[in-house]
Amino acid sequence: MALNRREFIKLSAATTAALSLGSVDLFADSRNGIPYRTLGKTGLEISLLSLGGHEIGVDHLTEKESIKIMRTAIDEGINFFDNAWEYHEGRSEERMGKALVDGYREKVILMTKHHGRDPKVAQQHLEDSLRRLRTEVIDVWQFHEIDEDWEIDSIYSSGVLDYVLKAKQEGKIKHIGFTGHFRPSMHLEMIHRGFDWETVQMPINILDKHFYSFTNNVLPVAVKKNIGVIAMKALAGPPGVIHKEGIAKAEEAYRFAMSMPVSTVCSGMDSYEYLQKNLKTVREFKPMTEEEINTLLAGVIKYSMNGEYEGYKTYTPGAPDDEEEEEEA
Numbered sequence: 001m002a003l004n005r006r007e008f009i010k011l012s013a014a015t016t017a018a019l020s021l022g023s024v025d026l027f028a029d030s031r032n033g034i035p036y037r038t039l040g041k042t043g044l045e046i047s048l049l050s051l052g053g054h055e056i057g058v059d060h061l062t063e064k065e066s067i068k069i070m071r072t073a074i075d076e077g078i079n080f081f082d083n084a085w086e087y088h089e090g091r092s093e094e095r096m097g098k099a100l101v102d103g104y105r106e107k108v109i110l111m112t113k114h115h116g117r118d119p120k121v122a123q124q125h126l127e128d129s130l131r132r133l134r135t136e137v138i139d140v141w142q143f144h145e146i147d148e149d150w151e152i153d154s155i156y157s158s159g160v161l162d163y164v165l166k167a168k169q170e171g172k173i174k175h176i177g178f179t180g181h182f183r184p185s186m187h188l189e190m191i192h193r194g195f196d197w198e199t200v201q202m203p204i205n206i207l208d209k210h211f212y213s214f215t216n217n218v219l220p221v222a223v224k225k226n227i228g229v230i231a232m233k234a235l236a237g238p239p240g241v242i243h244k245e246g247i248a249k250a251e252e253a254y255r256f257a258m259s260m261p262v263s264t265v266c267s268g269m270d271s272y273e274y275l276q277k278n279l280k281t282v283r284e285f286k287p288m289t290e291e292e293i294n295t296l297l298a299g300v301i302k303y304s305m306n307g308e309y310e311g312y313k314t315y316t317p318g319a320p321d322d323e324e325e326e327e328e329a
Contacts, residue, residue, distance in 0.1 A: 026038055028045040031077045032076060033077065033283040034076070034078065034279075034282055035282065036048065037262075037263045037264065038263065039109075039140075039175075039228035039263040040198060041227065042198050042199065042228055044228075046079060046080040046109055046264050047077060047078045047079050048264055049264065049278055049282040050081065050267070051073050051078055051080070051266075051269060052082045052232070052267055052268035053081065053087055053093070053096060053268075054084070054087045054088075054092060055270040056069060056092055056095055056268075057088035057092030057095055058270050061270060063095055063098070067095065067098060069269060069275050070095075070096060070104075071099055071104060072275060073269075073275060074107050076279055078279075079108055080109050081108050081109070081110050082112075082113075082201075082230070082266045083112040083113070083129075083133070084112055084113035084114070085114045085125045085129050086115065086144075090128065090132055093129055094132045096110075096132075097132050097133040097134035100134065100135070105134070105135055109140070110138055110140070111140035111199075111230075112133065112140075112141060113142045113143070113145075113179055114126065114141065114142070114144055115145070117143075117151055117154040117155060117160060118154060118160050119163035122160050122163055122164065123167075126138075126167060126172060129141075130172065136172075137171055137172060137173065138172070138174070140175045140176075140177060141175070141177075142176070142199060143155060143177070143178040143179070144178075145179060145182075146179065146180040146186045146187070147180060147182040147183070147186060149186075152186065152189050152193065155190075156193050156195070161195060175198040175199060177199030177200055177201065177228070177230075178190055179230075180202065181313070182313060183313070184213060184217040184218045185217075191218075197225075197227050198228060199228040199229075200218070200222050200228070200229055200230070201229075201231075201266070202218055202230075202231070202232065203232055203233035203310070204219070204232070204233070204234065204260050204262055204265070205234050205235065205236045205242070206236065206247075206248060206252075206296060206297060207236045207303055207304040207310055208304070208310070209297060209304060211304060211305060211313060212307065219261065219262075223261050228263045229260075229261070229263055231264065231266065232265075232266045233310070233312065234253050234254050234265050234266075234267065235253050235254075236253070236309050236310055242309075245309070247303050248296065248299070248300060250277075250281075251281050252296060254282075255281070255288060256293065256296060258285050258287070259287045259288040259293065
């Protein structure tokens with residue numbers, strides 16, 4: 001049932017009050033003008049803006065251009081890097097590994113993701129990622145794209161969690177999390193089954209609130225359990241429909257996501273110019289007031305009711321992915 005404007009604002013006010021940054025200890029410090037926050041129970045201090053790994057492997061970027069973007073991001077104060085085993089058949093991890101030599105690895109908290117639903121696959125993905133990223137340890141290793149019930153069942157019953165804990169004990173990884181952008185119920189089931197997850201990555205954006213909302217349903221649980229939240233899809237999905245459709249400015253979308261109780265907002269940046277624009281946004285960041293949030297959300301309600309602009313919530317699990325739509329932010 002559709003909400004009228006008054007009902008919507010009432011719901012939004014209740015939600016934003018519950019998610020107030022003042023209710024959770026997120027703030028760390030600021031480095032080179034970039035705010036830092038604590039990544040939940042990991043205790044790691046990470047930049048509020050993080051660099052998404054998918055876009056640095058796209059075809060239109062040369063390896064040299066990609067490395068320039070990554071090293072400039074580090075030099076400017078971004079210290080949290082995202083990646084995944086499957087991005088561009090490993091090219092994103094390989095490029096990132098090359099960017100992190102010559103002392104840059106020590107300046108970055110490195111996160112990558114995998115599709116291991118059993119110990120054998122998880123081990124292979126970990127070995128591949130360590131080799132490609134040219135590192136001996138991955139700071140945050142996340143089970144990627146939890147979309148279906150069988151995946152949760154397999155993760156909790158196949159022995160893969162025992163393997164991951166062993167890898168952590170051996171010093172190959174430091175912290176364990178999971179990701180997904182299809183259904184909040186999958187995230188909640190992953191949490192409620194009882195493993196001590198340290199991080200979670202999920203969509204946080206201005207169109208999320210009325211269609212399988214991660215902001216409403218998962219974020220408060222993660223905050224309560226002190227699970228570090230990595231926000232993605234801040235521009236609401238491929239290929240950044242919020243600003244391309246004139247729904248809202250990109251700066252507003254990022255500011256909204258950063259105003260939530262998340263540790264960082266992951267952005268796929270496929271050009272040097274895009275990096276510079278995002279650096280300006282995060283350096284000028286000021287948390288939105290409840291009134292600003294409600295006004296922004298009320299203005300986009302007609303775009304957010306059926307998932308039309310959030311394709312990652314409406315696709316069929318198990319169908320082939322369009323790699324170009326994997327990650328825009």
